[in-house]
Amino acid sequence: MDERILVTGFRPFAKAPSTLFWGNPSEKLALSLGEMHGSRVRVEILPVDERALTQIATLVEAGPRGILMLGTDLQTSQCILELSGVDKAGQVRKSAFAHSVQQECKALGMATHSTSRLGILDDGYCMRSYERALKAAKDSAACAFVHVQSPPLANIAKQLEQVSGLFNLIAAAAWPRQGT
Numbered sequence: 117m118d119e120r121i122l123v124t125g126f127r128p129f130a131k132a133p134s135t136l137f138w139g140n141p142s143e144k145l146a147l148s149l150g151e152m153h154g155s156r157v158r159v160e161i162l163p164v165d166e167r168a169l170t171q172i173a174t175l176v177e178a179g180p181r182g183i184l185m186l187g188t189d190l191q192t193s194q195c196i197l198e199l200s201g202v203d204k205a206g207q208v209r210k211s212a213f214a215h216s217v218q219q220e221c222k223a224l225g226m227a228t229h230s231t232s233r234l235g236i237l238d239d240g241y242c243m244r245s246y247e248r249a250l251k252a253a254k255d256s257a258a259c260a261f262v263h264v265q266s267p268p269l270a271n272i273a274k275q276l277e278q279v280s281g282l283f284n285l286i287a288a289a290a291w292p293r294q295g296t
């Protein structure tokens with residue numbers, strides 16, 4: 117078992133030229149969380165293609181204590197906690213952890229999204245990789261996916277504060293305090 121929390125982001129992708137010019141904020145946020153939390157985190161940046169599905173399954177099978185996945189939504193104006201992942205056939209897989217922390221995430225200023233949909237521009241790799249991670253984790257790890265705002269409107273500092281708050285919730289679930 118890997119004692120770290122796995123944090124993922126995505127590389128820029130061609131169908132979203134703003135991510136090519138400004139970079140993918142999910143990548144920047146994942147790397148920032150890695151810098152903030154050091155050895156407690158394993159950061160992986162996923163490609164925006166079929167390899168992401170295989171890569172995330174392999175990473176989750178290594179048994180991280182928790183999983184925080186980040187992706188970019190070109191249509192959102194805020195961070196969105198996704199409550200479910202969906203595969204290419206439309207099969208929905210719910211995250212018990214994400215459902216359990218909805219109120220805390222709303223207090224952080226995030227929205228929640230209860231129905232999964234495949235992204236048009238990224239061919240659904242965000243939600244498909246989330247579904248694959250949930251399937252591989254089998255509820256053995258706290259797992260959540262957040263869609264973040266895309267450039268140029270993205271407020272990286274605000275989004276970092278929000279995803280860092282969710283990271284702390286995952287850390288609390290991954291490493292519960294021993295004794296009183």
